[in-house]
Amino acid sequence: MNGHTTLRAFYVRCAGLEFIAMAPSAGIACIDAMALHGAHAATAKPVEVQP
Numbered sequence: 001m002n003g004h005t006t007l008r009a010f011y012v013r014c015a016g017l018e019f020i021a022m023a024p025s026a027g028i029a030c031i032d033a034m035a036l037h038g039a040h041a042a043t044a045k046p047v048e049v050q051p
Helices: 026-037
Strands: 008-014 017-023 042-046
Touching: 008 026, 017 026, 026 042
Parallel strands: none
Antiparallel strands: 008 017, 008 042
8 A cells, every 4th residue: 555545526415515525435524524514414425427
């Protein structure tokens, strides 16, 4: 391993907001959003890349 973490784009819904976040996984995107906004729930799904 080279010590680098690959970030991916996720659509996140948290505290009535919808935004795109960069994170290594959907779980981390949710945890970060909940911590940032003081919320108890969040959802995240990957942004699909269009060819």
